[in-house]
Amino acid sequence: xxxxxxxxxxxxxxxxxxxxxxxxxxxxxxxxxxxxxxxxxxxxxxxxxxxxxxxxxxxxxxxxxxxxxxxxxxxxxxxxxxxxxxxxxxxxxxxxxxxxxxxxxxxxxxxxxxxxxxxxxxxxxxxxxxxxxxxxxxxxxxxxxxxxxxxxxxxxxxxxxxxxxxxxxxxxxxxxxxxxxxxxxxxxxxxxxxxxxxxxxxxxxxxxxxxxxxxxxxxxxxxxxxxxxxxxxxxxxxxxxxxxxxxxxxxxxxxxxx
Numbered sequence: 001x002x003x004x005x006x007x008x009x010x011x012x013x014x015x016x017x018x019x020x021x022x023x024x025x026x027x028x029x030x031x032x033x034x035x036x037x038x039x040x041x042x043x044x045x046x047x048x049x050x051x052x053x054x055x056x057x058x059x060x061x062x063x064x065x066x067x068x069x070x071x072x073x074x075x076x077x078x079x080x081x082x083x084x085x086x087x088x089x090x091x092x093x094x095x096x097x098x099x100x101x102x103x104x105x106x107x108x109x110x111x112x113x114x115x116x117x118x119x120x121x122x123x124x125x126x127x128x129x130x131x132x133x134x135x136x137x138x139x140x141x142x143x144x145x146x147x148x149x150x151x152x153x154x155x156x157x158x159x160x161x162x163x164x165x166x167x168x169x170x171x172x173x174x175x176x177x178x179x180x181x182x183x184x185x186x187x188x189x190x191x192x193x194x195x196x197x198x199x200x201x202x203x204x205x206x207x208x209x210x211x212x213x214x215x216x217x218x219x220x221x222x223x224x225x226x227x228x229x230x231x232x233x234x235x236x237x238x239x240x241x242x243x244x245x246x247x248x249x250x251x252x253x254x255x256x257x258x
Contacts, residue, residue: 021056022115027191028074031063034118034191039070043120043198048183050098051191053116054108055079059087062097062104099159106164107187110171114187118194121183125205128152129178133212135205139225139255143204144233145240147176148247149254150201155180173244176201230255 031051038044049069052062063069064076078097079090084105086095098104104117125135129152136143136150143150151170156162156179167185170177176186176197184201188194211222234251237243 022053022061024055024061024079025074027053027055027061028077030191031061031077032072032074034195035063035069035072037195038118038120038198039068041199043122043202044069045121049118049120050100050104051116051118051194052098052101052104053191054114058082060104060108062101065096065098100163102161103163103167103185106167107171107185110168111187113189114171115189116191116194117185117187118191118198119179119183119185120198122198122202122205124209125150125178125201126181126183128205128208129180129182132180133208135178135201135208136254138204138208138211138222140204140207141233143200144230144251144255145236146242147197147200148174148237148242148244148251150174150176150178150204152178153180156182158182173247173250225255 031053034051035049038049043049047066047068050063051069052060055061058081060080062078062080063072064078067076076095078086078095079088080097080101081087082105084097084101085091086097098119100119103119107114107117128135128137132152134150134152136147151174153166153170156166163179163182166179167177171187175188176184178184178201184198186194186197186201188197215222230252234243234248237251238248
């Protein structure tokens with residue numbers, strides 16, 4: 001049986017010190033574990049993917065450029081500022097972070113509650129994005145409650161400022177997005193939280209793909225929710241404090257129009 005390197009329940013969730021700054025060494029070690037999971041589970045290949053976390057109001061920790069996420073060490077992580085530039089010891093060592101950092105920083109600018117971002121290349125979610133199909137098309141109850149929906153963004157050239165632009169209007173309402181032709185980006189309270197949302201995205205994508213194959217590619221042949229069932233799921237999302245302003249009607253429209 002494959003070893004499960006995921007931190008134990010609760011581990012990775014409490015990284016904040018009394019001064020509001022997240023524990024940098026603990027985050028470095030968590031990045032190593034999450035990077036190994038991304039690699040082992042096929043969510044990234046070669047040098048793909050990146051992870052970041054908010055350290056405090058001024059600085060962030062991010063994965064390095066040019067390194068497989070499955071073979072990182074804690075010392076390789078890079079401390080950067082709001083411009084994506086290495087600072088402190090990271091600058092002195094000449095370390096460089098991911099070329100996708102502008103996308104991460106846009107999320108932090110738009111959502112002060114976001115503490116971590118994971119960008120990966122899950123195969124099924126990425127394939128569906130090329131057809132403009134959201135992984136959430138299948139309407140899994142747990143996805144509706146926990147993620148709401150999983151929008152597919154407009155296309156953006158990788159490693160450019162376009163990535164930040166295409167998530168700008170979506171990150172305020174959703175914790176998981178699929179970048180058209182370029183994988184997923186998930187937001188959380190910790191690297192583990194953001195990673196687990198990625199797992200949910202790819203699982204939903206696999207279910208959606210299988211359903212479409214069974215239905216001959218005709219989404220209209222998928223069974224609708226029973227009367228009142230969708231509202232119960234939306235009520236649960238609201239009780240958990242996850243519903244954004246105006247999102248209830250938006251979600252109802254998205255799922256009723258599947």
